[in-house]
Amino acid sequence: MPVSTSEVKRRAKTFQRGIDLPHNKHYTDGKAVERLPLPPFVVVPLRQHAGETVEPTVKPGDHVSAGDVVGDLDDRWCSAVHASVTGVVSEVEPRPFGDGTMVPSVVIRTTEQSREAPAFAERAGWQDLDQQTILGILKDFGIVGMAGAGFPTHINLAVRSKIPMLIVNGAECEPFLTSDHRTMIERTDAVIGGAEIIMRCIGADRCVFGVETNKPDAIEVLRDKTRNNPAMEVVPVAVKYPQGYKKTLLRAITGKDPPLGGRSSDVGCIVRNASTTAAIYEAVALGKPLYERVITVSGPGSVERCGNYLVPVGTTIRYVLESIGVRAEDLDGYKIIRGGPMTGLAVDTLDAPVVKPTTGILVMPPSAIQPQHEWINPCIRCSACVNHCPVGLYPNEISQFVEAGTPEAAEGLHIRECCECAICSYVCPNYRPVTHLVMEGKAMLRQRSR
Amino acid sequence: MYNPKLVVTRAPHIKIKVENTRQIMLEVILALLPATAMGIYLFGGNAAAVVVAAVVAAIVTEAAVDRRFSNPSEIFGDGSAALTGLLLALSLPPSIAPGYAAAGSVAAILFGKVLQGGLGKNLFNPALVGRAVMMVIWPAAMTTWVSPFDGATSATPLISGEATLSALFLGTVPGSIGETSALLLLAGALFLNIRGRIHWQIPFFFVLGSVLTAVAFRANPLAHVFGGGLMIGALFMATDWVTSPMTPNGKVIFGIGCGVLTVLIRELGRYPEGVTYAILLMNATVPLLDRYLKHKALGEA
Ligand code: SF4
Numbered sequence: 042m043p044v045s046t047s048e049v050k051r052r053a054k055t056f057q058r059g060i061d062l063p064h065n066k067h068y069t070d071g072k073a074v075e076r077l078p079l080p081p082f083v084v085v086p087l088r089q090h091a092g093e094t095v096e097p098t099v100k101p102g103d104h105v106s107a108g109d110v111v112g113d114l115d116d117r118w119c120s121a122v123h124a125s126v127t128g129v130v131s132e133v134e135p136r137p138f139g140d141g142t143m144v145p146s147v148v149i150r151t152t153e154q155s156r157e158a159p160a161f162a163e164r165a166g167w168q169d170l171d172q173q174t175i176l177g178i179l180k181d182f183g184i185v186g187m188a189g190a191g192f193p194t195h196i197n198l199a200v201r202s203k204i205p206m207l208i209v210n211g212a213e214c215e216p217f218l219t220s221d222h223r224t225m226i227e228r229t230d231a232v233i234g235g236a237e238i239i240m241r242c243i244g245a246d247r248c249v250f251g252v253e254t255n256k257p258d259a260i261e262v263l264r265d266k267t268r269n270n271p272a273m274e275v276v277p278v279a280v281k282y283p284q285g286y287k288k289t290l291l292r293a294i295t296g297k298d299p300p301l302g303g304r305s306s307d308v309g310c311i312v313r314n315a316s317t318t319a320a321i322y323e324a325v326a327l328g329k330p331l332y333e334r335v336i337t338v339s340g341p342g343s344v345e346r347c348g349n350y351l352v353p354v355g356t357t358i359r360y361v362l363e364s365i366g367v368r369a370e371d372l373d374g375y376k377i378i379r380g381g382p383m384t385g386l387a388v389d390t391l392d393a394p395v396v397k398p399t400t401g402i403l404v405m406p407p408s409a410i411q412p413q414h415e416w417i418n419p420c421i422r423c424s425a426c427v428n429h430c431p432v433g434l435y436p437n438e439i440s441q442f443v444e445a446g447t448p449e450a451a452e453g454l455h456i457r458e459c460c461e462c463a464i465c466s467y468v469c470p471n472y473r474p475v476t477h478l479v480m481e482g483k484a485m486l487r488q489r490s491r
Numbered sequence: 492m493y494n495p496k497l498v499v500t501r502a503p504h505i506k507i508k509v510e511n512t513r514q515i516m517l518e519v520i521l522a523l524l525p526a527t528a529m530g531i532y533l534f535g536g537n538a539a540a541v542v543v544a545a546v547v548a549a550i551v552t553e554a555a556v557d558r559r560f561s562n563p564s565e566i567f568g569d570g571s572a573a574l575t576g577l578l579l580a581l582s583l584p585p586s587i588a589p590g591y592a593a594a595g596s597v598a599a600i601l602f603g604k605v606l607q608g609g610l611g612k613n614l615f616n617p618a619l620v621g622r623a624v625m626m627v628i629w630p631a632a633m634t635t636w637v638s639p640f641d642g643a644t645s646a647t648p649l650i651s652g653e654a655t656l657s658a659l660f661l662g663t664v665p666g667s668i669g670e671t672s673a674l675l676l677l678a679g680a681l682f683l684n685i686r687g688r689i690h691w692q693i694p695f696f697f698v699l700g701s702v703l704t705a706v707a708f709r710a711n712p713l714a715h716v717f718g719g720g721l722m723i724g725a726l727f728m729a730t731d732w733v734t735s736p737m738t739p740n741g742k743v744i745f746g747i748g749c750g751v752l753t754v755l756i757r758e759l760g761r762y763p764e765g766v767t768y769a770i771l772l773m774n775a776t777v778p779l780l781d782r783y784l785k786h787k788a789l790g791e792a
Pocket residue numbers: 426429430431432433434436458459460461462463464465466475476479
């Protein structure tokens with residue numbers, strides 16, 4: 042018997058605190074993924090992941106095909122970087138990353154304009170690989186977390202003992218973003234195949250897909266396709282921010298919390314995002330490196346041709362916007378966000394590239410931009426941030442210690458546990474930059490401990 | 492290639508709707524307006540002058556010391572100064588000179604807020620600090636109460652014991668400008684509660700604490716609850732975010748403490764000013780209450 046939507050919502054699991062955000066997913070959640078025409082050039086940064094910047098393995102003048110390695114390093118703490126188009130390397134030099142810094146990048150002029158997706162076929166025996174082989178493929182094929190900081194996946198999955206449970210994170214809790222959602226619907230087999238590979242890699246005997254109830258079609262198709270696999274289960278989780286954070290998802294699904302400073306593996310789970318899981322399948326089973334991805338291009342009614350687009354990594358934001366009819370000339374006073382509206386980065390130049398962890402590009406018109414004061418407003422002790430912090434912290438007190446220049450005092454308040462969800466700033470009625478202060482405190486502590 | 496001027500600000504890039512300090516303060520002021528209007532209706536022109544003087548003095552004082560609000564278009568600031576002035580005015584006797592009220596407001600902002608580090612850092616409720624200062628300087632003027640309609644002066648009803656309970660509830664009794672009608676104050680507080688601005692714990696346990704203590708002293712609990720400014724104190728002063736505990740359990744203890752102390756001061760001290768000093772004393776316990784009643788972080792053992 043089909044379960045009604047309201048029934049699913051009532052039963053949906055969740056975590057304490059957090060907050061309801063206006064989803065704004067309706068702009069793009071019904072739009073099938075489209076491949077944009079290939080850009081005339083791409084700027085592929087040699088650091089798109091948490092870890093070391095890799096060394097270029099090509100030089101100007103070299104011909105490369107999409108999928109060729111252009112950067113790598115003999116170090117565990119990095120992930121290989123690949124050409125995302127077929128063409129000629131024109132420069133290897135630092136390029137603006139969008140956050141004010143320059144990152145060494147490989148610029149490739151596209152020579153082959155074919156819009157056809159290159160054909161990849163399943164390789165024989167992909168189901169039977171052992172852990173070391175899988176980890177090697179993940180590093181060489183450039184698989185990193187495709188939401189957030191881009192943590193190299195081969196490091197996450199290099200577990201020494203069996204981890205009983207895999208959680209595939211399909212919560213996609215940030216407003217506007219729908220790339221995971223479309224991936225789960227349109228590449229369901231890849232998501233499930235990726236889950237099988239991870240389970241094999243970490244020795245898991247159970248896999249749970251955690252999907253927010255605002256994606257009933259994804260829940261249904263995943264249920265349908267895992268029906269005959271007793272090891273797999275789809276668990277609808279409540280629509281609440283930040284449901285997609287590892288520890289809140291873990292809490293919703295298992296009811297367990299890793300200890301302070303701990304990791305999800307401490308309670309027997311590994312959490313992987315749905316798009317990353319699909320990329321793992323494509324790398325391991327099809328031999329396709331991570332060199333293109335789906336991004337959501339949207340905004341509060343500001344993008345006429347908003348949608349979900351498949352683009353090569355290294356495509357500039359300028360190209361993405363112009364190819365769907367958003368002209369740079371019209372963007373004075375706009376804010377362009379790479380990522381989601383809660384955790385994304387407001388880029389300082391349209392020449393910043395789409396990178397592996399880029400979930401979307403949001404176009405915020407002046408009317409949607411919150412003014413930011415040059416001063417720091419005081420806390421008026423309304424307790425909103427305390428009541429909503431998903432990690433159960435006291436962001437108000439932490440921010441006051443940081444403001445006073447004594448972040449050490451905030452260590453006892455577990456500042457390091459902050460997941461940077463930005464709820465504390467979002468709710469603060471006094472427009473205090475609480476999140477920013479907490480993050481600054483974390484950075485100060487990192488520096489001082491060096 | 493055109494390079495537009497992009498706005499670069501920190502995450503988050505969206506903001507919760509409606510919630511900002513000024514709007515919240517305006518809501519609290521709105522909630523107090525019925526009681527204010529009733530006070531002016533009952534006590535006439537001088538009451539109106541006292542309200543205006545206190546509010547204007549508070550706003551001007553704040554603007555003079557806080558650079559954020561010194562711009563004339565920003566003079567209303569975050570609205571907290573106006574609220575402090577209004578609360579102070581409502582707690583004053585209707586016959587007091589408007590000049591005294593203005594001076595009280597200046598004291599409330601300076602001693603109650605600015606000198607304690609500004610809004611958010613102040614330990615004590617600014618309006619009550621202003622009131623306490625006035626009690627010291629003008630004790631006589633602060634305890635002269637006029638009866639509405641006939642203008643006869645008397646002590647506060649708590650002391651005289653003449654007023655009927657229904658008159659206390661409706662506010663047609665001698666008392667301060669705004670704190671006489673429990674009905675209108677309750678309506679305002681209910682509005683704030685529905686809007687999520689104040690929680691029920693502090694007023695509820697404030698009243699409960701005072702009733703139980705009154706019973707222990709064999710005093711009339713209703714006279715304690717509806718007289719001598721307990722209602723405005725419990726509903727609008729003790730619930731001030733800045734000077735009350737953040738945690739639900741802390742609010743319970745804080746409320747009970749305020750109620751018990753109010754009646755103790757009144758019964759043992761034969762002094763109608765129980766509410767002011769009870770809340771100020773409990774304000775001092777807030778850092779401790781907040782510190783020891785914290786909830787645990789995710790994964791904290
Ligand atoms: S302190 Fe960190 S985890 Fe808590 S609300 Fe703020 S940003 Fe989110």
